Amino acid sequence: MRVLFLNPPFHPRFSREQRSPAVTKSGTLYYPKWLATAAGVAIKNGHEVDLVDAPAGGYSVQAVIDRIEAKNIDAVVCDTSTPSILNDISVIESLVAARPSLHTLMVGRHVSSLPKETLAMSTSLQAVAIREYEYTVRDWLAAKACGADLSSVDGLVWRRGAGAGEIVTNTQRAAIHNLDELPFVSEVYKRFLHTPDYFYGHSLWPLVVFDTSRGCPYHCSFCVYPQTFSGHTMRYRSVANVADEFEYVAREMPEIKTVMLEDDTFIVSKPRTLELAKELIKRGNKLPFDANCRADIGADVEFLSVVHQAGARLFCVGFESGDVEVINGMKKNNDDRRDSKYHEEAHKFVRRCQDAGIMVHGCFMVGNLNETPASMEKTLDFAKALRPDTAQFFPIMVYPGTTAYQEAKKRDYIQIEDWGAWLTKDGLHNSVVTLPNITHEQLVSFCDRARRSFYLAPSYLLYKAKQSLKDRRELQRNLKGFLTLSKYLLKGSEHEKTSAATTPQAPNKTQGATA
Template identity: 40%
Template sequence: MLEKYGFDVTFTDAPARDYNLEMVCRMGEELSPGLVVVDTSTPSIDNDLDVCKKIRQVLPHAFIVLVGTHVSALPEETLTRCDAVNAVARREYEFTILALAQTLKEARDGQVPDLSGILGLSYRTMDTEACAGKGADAKPIMQNTDRPFIEKLDDLPWVSPVYKKHLRIADYFNPNARFPMVTLMTSRGCPFRCRFCVYPQTLTGRKFRFRSVENVIEELKYVKKAFPDLKSVFFEDDTLSASKKRCAALSAAMIKEKITLAWTTNSRVDPDYETLN
């Protein structure tokens, strides 16, 4: 999304590339970014915050924002735990991060950016007036209104060019998919209420939203050309089979367009035989 709107982006998956913290910090020093976005999860949150502290040491003026399931569920707790972090972009964050980047870019040198209008953002205020009378170290945490879920998923850029430009598909595998593979998403949200499933509860919500079949097919054609050695696709939808009609339409279109890649996806345990077939 940021590249689509003209921002210069470096995207690094440090664990996949076997980069240690020293290498990440060295990269930060060399690039000197104004905005650092860190993906998080509950199992990794302690390490994620330690990384942010180290990044802050080498990039004292960078704006550090966290995204992901854990921080969406516990934004205030996360910001309270780590003063190296400036903000949390809650739930679906594509347009929140874009708005943040645009706001930071437009702020004049030395000017405190006004973040109050960015939907979906929780942040530690940098306004000295807001801190007045609350102690020298007080930085109140502000919680902006939630950003509505994205209804038109076709408006989002494809993820596969990100693989092509920034990542190596050889670094990724899934035990339920043939290697090498790519991970795509054709829909978001899930109407079911399984307690164990973290994504609808924290990121994507309960409403099932989906890309058009035509949009998905065009991306599948792209990945076949971009990655000649590709063997399979993992559709990382919350529940691809949530709509029986759309599932059938997508499958029929893949057959019609001769998309012969093997694919796997997330589903429930109770879809009927017609849907599975």
């Protein structure tokens, strides 16, 4: 089959694959990692593959249609997200209208959580893949290539027949346990994508992104990937396989300055992390890496120093809230008895990381259950006291498939049903959660104020000036991030907000993505 893997057009630089999809204030744009991995599997199985990341490359819907015609594409695998789902459906409708013989498959967290509901939204939609979809896409393509019945494709929800046909749910597909079977996603990036398009506000640029594991043993109520995709059972790539990909990137992608390890939680098993670190040291790894991490892993300076020697530059940590009751409400820890010590552990972790030479990016969220105006102020004070290298402040974004979404629906905290309302008119993060004593507008406004208070503090500006003078790579990162963030520090999101009635619709099919 000739198959296009598509991250569809929407807002310019709309970061669809990040945990809270949006156009970010820092300029961060995630790689389409899952989509690219599935493309690599399809290549491995003999298909003629194309990959288009429209928000990164500035493709319009018409440009995608023209590419499909020029390459005589048979099938499209289309990524989706909750805030963009209305747009994503419209894109597929346009592609099918232009090429009625086209086979289409939707993937992503939103359709994985609401497959039947999504298919019911348009008769142009043919099928949805559930959860990890690399092998579901592989088997769907094989069935389409030979005209086989789709009933045998595990992990698929599909429409039997044309129009409003019967929606069929197949057997659930087992999670992939041998992750070494998967191709290096960095090879797919190199083949199809322009690496300078992608940027993380906390990372050196350019960067690449890949995983060393899948799954997370924790059950945070808001965290979308473990609940809708990767699950709570840890699965690891072999240490040799991970080290091989580091070597591939260093050898074949010399422009890359850092690797972001997008594991849900990088340090779960300290022995395994230490084994990986020692292998990277043994091989002489020179590529710095950043990773998602928890604060309460009990790591000492000696352990962190070895990980730093292996290349660890920065940990991205979800500190979430400065209030113990809010931490308890989001089920941040598997054992509630740990909640009372959570903030003490966070302070220790940041100081130990700094002593070991590792920076910390702090993630803070407001609007969870038990949130009050006072608890939000505690979170801002907590962020300032921790003194991470960078910080982000989010209003809660509850997504289908998470317990946070179920709880908010149950308590009638979600009062806007339009999926488009998850974003402002310019694609920035919005919140649709209104708590008994805090409106969603107040959540967004608080995050604007918290961001200004954190980043414009004289002590922080002095720290960043010293860091930039000391390291030219950090100077480049700081300038690139600050130039994007500065307009939001001055104006915030207030001028961006809009009502659900004026939320962004599907792009004009004749417009470019940068229109």
